[in-house]
Amino acid sequence: xxxxxxxxxxxxxxxxxxxxxxxxxxxxxxxxxxxxxxxxxxxxxxxxxxxxxxxxxxxxxxxxxxxxxxxxxxxxxxxxxxxxxxxxxxxxxxxxxxxxxxxxxxxxxxxxxxxxxxxxxxxxxxxxxxxxxxxxxxxxxxxxxxxxxxxxxxxxxxxxxxxxxxxxxxxxxxxxxxxxxxxxxxxxxxxxxxxxxxxxxxxxxxxxxxxxxxxxxxxxxxxxxxxxxxxxxxxxxxxxxxxxxxxxxxxxxxxxxxxxxxxxxxxxxxxxxxxxxxxxxxxxxxxxxxxxxxxxxxxxxxxxxxxxxxxxxxxxxxxxxxxxxxxxxxxxxxxxxxxxxxxxxxxxxxxxxxxxxxxxxxxxxxxxxxxxxxxxxxxxxxxxxxxxxxxxxxxxxxxxxxxxxxxxxxxxxxxxxxxxxxxxxxxxxxxxxxxxxxxxxxxxxxxxxxxxxxxxxxxxxxxxxxxxxxxxxxxxxxxxxxxxxxxxxxxxxxxxxxxxxxxxxxxxxxxxxxxxxxxxxxxxxxxxxxxxxxxxxxxxxxxxxxxxxxxxxxxxxxxxxxxxxxxxxxxxxxxxxxxxxxxxxxxxxxxxxxxxxxxxxxxxxxxxxxxxxxxxxxxxxxxxxxxxxxxxxxxxxxxxxxxxxxxxxxxxxxxxxxxxxxxxxxxxxxxxxxxxxxxxxxxxxxxxxxxxxxxxxxxxxxxxxxxxxxxxxxxxxxxxxxxxxxxxxxxxxxxxxxxxxxxxxxxxxxxxxxxxxxxxxxxxxxxxxxxxxxxxxxxxxxxxxxxxxxxxxxxxxxxxxxxxxxxxxxxxxxxxxxxxxxxxxxxxxxxxxxxxxxxxxxxxxxxxxxxxxxxxxxxxxx
Numbered sequence: 001x002x003x004x005x006x007x008x009x010x011x012x013x014x015x016x017x018x019x020x021x022x023x024x025x026x027x028x029x030x031x032x033x034x035x036x037x038x039x040x041x042x043x044x045x046x047x048x049x050x051x052x053x054x055x056x057x058x059x060x061x062x063x064x065x066x067x068x069x070x071x072x073x074x075x076x077x078x079x080x081x082x083x084x085x086x087x088x089x090x091x092x093x094x095x096x097x098x099x100x101x102x103x104x105x106x107x108x109x110x111x112x113x114x115x116x117x118x119x120x121x122x123x124x125x126x127x128x129x130x131x132x133x134x135x136x137x138x139x140x141x142x143x144x145x146x147x148x149x150x151x152x153x154x155x156x157x158x159x160x161x162x163x164x165x166x167x168x169x170x171x172x173x174x175x176x177x178x179x180x181x182x183x184x185x186x187x188x189x190x191x192x193x194x195x196x197x198x199x200x201x202x203x204x205x206x207x208x209x210x211x212x213x214x215x216x217x218x219x220x221x222x223x224x225x226x227x228x229x230x231x232x233x234x235x236x237x238x239x240x241x242x243x244x245x246x247x248x249x250x251x252x253x254x255x256x257x258x259x260x261x262x263x264x265x266x267x268x269x270x271x272x273x274x275x276x277x278x279x280x281x282x283x284x285x286x287x288x289x290x291x292x293x294x295x296x297x298x299x300x301x302x303x304x305x306x307x308x309x310x311x312x313x314x315x316x317x318x319x320x321x322x323x324x325x326x327x328x329x330x331x332x333x334x335x336x337x338x339x340x341x342x343x344x345x346x347x348x349x350x351x352x353x354x355x356x357x358x359x360x361x362x363x364x365x366x367x368x369x370x371x372x373x374x375x376x377x378x379x380x381x382x383x384x385x386x387x388x389x390x391x392x393x394x395x396x397x398x399x400x401x402x403x404x405x406x407x408x409x410x411x412x413x414x415x416x417x418x419x420x421x422x423x424x425x426x427x428x429x430x431x432x433x434x435x436x437x438x439x440x441x442x443x444x445x446x447x448x449x450x451x452x453x454x455x456x457x458x459x460x461x462x463x464x465x466x467x468x469x470x471x472x473x474x475x476x477x478x479x480x481x482x483x484x485x486x487x488x489x490x491x492x493x494x495x496x497x498x499x500x501x502x503x504x505x506x507x508x509x510x511x512x513x514x515x516x517x518x519x520x521x522x523x524x525x526x527x528x529x530x531x532x533x534x535x536x537x538x539x540x541x542x543x544x545x546x547x548x549x550x551x552x553x554x555x556x557x558x559x560x561x562x563x564x565x566x567x568x569x570x571x572x573x574x575x576x577x578x579x580x581x582x583x584x585x586x587x588x589x590x591x592x593x594x595x596x597x598x599x600x601x602x603x604x605x606x607x608x609x610x611x612x613x614x615x616x617x618x619x620x621x622x623x624x625x626x627x628x629x630x631x632x633x634x635x636x637x638x639x640x641x642x643x644x645x646x647x648x649x650x651x652x653x654x655x656x657x658x659x660x661x662x663x664x665x666x667x668x669x670x671x672x673x674x675x676x677x678x679x680x681x682x683x684x685x686x687x688x689x690x691x692x693x694x695x696x697x698x699x700x701x702x703x704x705x706x707x708x709x710x711x712x713x714x715x716x717x718x719x720x721x722x723x724x725x726x727x728x729x730x731x732x733x734x735x736x737x738x739x740x741x742x743x744x745x746x747x748x749x750x751x752x753x754x755x756x757x758x759x760x761x762x763x764x765x766x767x768x769x770x771x772x773x774x775x776x777x778x779x780x781x782x783x784x785x786x787x788x789x790x791x792x793x794x795x796x797x798x799x800x801x802x803x804x805x806x807x808x809x810x811x812x813x814x815x816x817x818x819x820x821x822x823x824x825x826x827x828x829x830x831x832x833x834x835x836x837x838x839x840x841x842x843x844x845x846x847x848x849x850x851x852x853x854x855x856x857x858x859x860x861x862x
């Protein structure tokens with residue numbers, strides 16, 4: 001018997017169908033062991049020796065593999081064809097060797113697609129494990145461990161509230177934070193554009209002012225309204241004739257088939273998928289034999305695949321769509337060993353596979369791969385220049401027409417949002433002027449002028465990163481590897497260093513502070529050049545051009561002393577240094593020239609950065625006499641306005657005490673009194689008109705409100721505000737209220753009815769069944785998606801699957817697509833539903849003779 005080891009049960013099931021009865025295929029379920037998360041797992045003083053530990057949940061599967069290996073005459077390691085796949089095979093071999101269960105003959109096989117042909121060909125060409133790839137894996141794993149377990153403790157002790165740092169994670173975070181700084185420091189500039197709506201032979205077109213009073217007009221040339229009105233008047237008064245018409249042929253070539261990175265980018269643009277969701281769906285398509293391996297830097301396709309693609313094009317389109325010669329694409333990856341074939345369909349006659357997200361992603365991969373072998377698109381771009389009688393003023397109209405669509409008939413690559421403020425002129429309906437079709441014109445023609453407009457514009461800051469644009473930037477800089485981007489970005493979300501709003505990355509305060517700390521004290525290790533250079537060294541290891549321990553030694557020799565140096569500094573000294581480093585952001589110059597550090601409350605205190613139990617904040621030097629504070633990352637106050645600190649709303653009509661509005665770690669709140677006797681209350685977001693008045697503050701401080709005794713039980717009914725919003729409470733049972741205002745308006749009859757309705761719906765959990773918001777129909781399944789309030793936080797549901805809302809997503813900003821992706825991800829990760837199988841297991845467990853049978857079945861089904 002020959003034992004074959006792969007990663008997943010789906011892959012095992014598919015491959016076992018292709019092999020004969022002499023083969024038995026088992027899954028390792030991914031990695032079987034790792035470095036334990038504790039000090040000493042990597043020993044730099046002993047040649048960077050590593051202490052590996054088996055995953056606790058893999059015990060049964062490892063036993064099953066070992067038991068089969070003892071009976072096998074040959075072990076075939078058939079894990080994925082990349083560094084991680086090589087590492088999994090190596091780990092399996094080492095564990096079996098330790099258990100003395102390793103067969104005498106051990107072979108490694110790889111295939112880029114799970115098809116019968118690919119698998120049988122791979123089995124006929126076995127090889128040994130690639131030691132260079134294994135060394136590269138060990139070097140990368142040791143580096144990530146050493147950075148994380150050396151730098152993170154420094155953060156914990158010197159920067160309260162910080163959670164972790166990582167070799168690639170911290171650099172990706174720096175990109176997000178730097179973009180945030182660019183946006184905050186951006187000063188918009190006003191500019192005006194002047195355009196004429198014209199008509200020739202009954203066809204309208206738009207011509208932009210490009211020359212005024214003899215001067216060339218650039219984007220920012222006309223910066224004031226007065227000048228724009230004068231330019232508009234000159235255009236209105238002039239009679240414009242065509243000076244010249246220039247027509248140029250333009251050719252567009254198709255993009256190459258997908259790599260891991262470009263697939264993530266395009267799926268984000270066109271399908272709204274996160275990087276992690278894209279990779280999860282692609283993994284399943286690969287395991288089902290629908291596409292080739294989806295972790296690749298290569299853009300080339302196998303010769304037989306190119307032939308199949310060309311045949312499919314010839315069958316779909318006429319001969320003009322098939323280029324004379326096959327297109328050959330060259331990978332830009334420096335490491336040829338890891339530059340596998342591009343992502344493509346395994347069979348080009350299958351234009352559809354699966355449904356829902358699987359079908360949509362397959363369709364994207366299929367069309368991109370097929371289009372890559374199609375003919376170029378041919379276009380004609382026309383530019384028409386018009387001048388007035390004086391020759392002082394000029395207009396220009398541009399347009400283009402598709403002469404032959406070529407590959408565009410099947411596929412057009414998506415684009416990231418353009419850098420706003422780029423100056424590209426667009427028509428009123430949002431379509432670029434260049435894509436308009438112009439009427440036929442010749443020199444001397446005088447088109448009719450119908451209307452002249454002058455529009456005001458402002459330059460815009462660069463857009464925040466989306467997943468697609470951030471992945472693209474990381475790849476351009478040579479930081480990390482495309483196969484790891486999804487997990488890297490997920491770590492940033494999980495650590496609350498960033499949040500996602502409308503598919504854009506926003507830097508959280510904790511992320512900004514960590515980045516500032518690393519830039520100030522570990523600048524080299526978060527620099528883009530250094531991180532990219534380290535990636536090249538890791539590639540050199542996998543290519544056999546460098547020795548892994550030497551690379552680690554060179555890194556560790558400088559990194560360890562630097563962390564020790566920072567660890568010796570006092571937290572107060574660290575904060576003082578960060579206060580200086582962040583001064584331009586935290587205390588920007590004021591327009592009136594006054595001291596930006598002057599305390600707005602007491603007047604004579606100086607503001608500075610302070611560290612606290614829950615992170616950094618800004619406080620007055622006159623503390624405790626002056627208790628002014630503001631949040632970190634709030635330069636000069638919210639939205640750049642001056643923060644006046646606590647605001648006295650007025651005196652309480654009964655106690656005579658001041659009611660003060662303050663900002664805390666969890667948002668704005670009101671307070672009356674001081675110290676332990678102070679009474680506080682959060683400020684709800686749904687106050688009428690969105691304003692907090694003294695009357696409302698008095699009402700909020702009076703909570704909870706007792707409505708009266710329940711007519712049946714005699715126990716009180718109370719209205720209050722809780723973690724999930726306004727509610728009713730009676731005898732341990734809850735009912736939901738629709739708004740803060742209803743807390744003070746609901747009467748006894750209405751309260752009893754709401755509590756009864758909640759009880760009929762299932763008690764306390766009933767309130768959570770009333771949706772906070774109905775988001776709409778699932779774009780793939782058509783099921784209605786609702787946002788609910790649950791016992792452990794808000795969640796979304798389609799009636800079948802519930803998915804908790806991550807902390808990185810604000811429930812008020814949640815989009816339908818985000819909710820759909822959360823539900824899809826939860827459904828994909830959920831264990832098999834209990835049904836007849838579960839009932840059978842339960843029944844079998846009652847029979848003493850059958851106790852062991854379910855256990856074996858469970859191992860095989862995992």
